[in-house]
Amino acid sequence: MFCFRNQINLHQQHCPKKAVECPVKGCKRIMMREDYNRHISVAAGSHYNLQSAEIQQLRRTIHDKVKNVAFSY
Numbered sequence: 001m002f003c004f005r006n007q008i009n010l011h012q013q014h015c016p017k018k019a020v021e022c023p024v025k026g027c028k029r030i031m032m033r034e035d036y037n038r039h040i041s042v043a044a045g046s047h048y049n050l051q052s053a054e055i056q057q058l059r060r061t062i063h064d065k066v067k068n069v070a071f072s073y
């Protein structure tokens with residue numbers, strides 16, 4: 001992949017070699033954009049675990065908030 005100087009900004013937005021961070025919380029994996037789709041399929045299992053752990057934590061937080069509200073009345 002050639003990066004022409006006069007197109008560099010435009011190119012970097014689409015460059016397959018650009019580093020991107022995995023959007024899944026807790027994964028924090030940084031990879032080249034061209035590897036992103038592969039990472040998503042390879043890491044699907046661990047992403048699922050990370051996301052369900054996050055959902056459980058969210059539920060617990062909401063539950064605690066509701067409990068606190070109930071106690072304050």
Ligand SMILES: [Zn+2]
Nearest residue numbers: 001002003015
């Ligand atoms: Zn490039």
Ligand SMILES: [Zn+2]
Nearest residue numbers: 022024027029
């Ligand atoms: Zn990931």
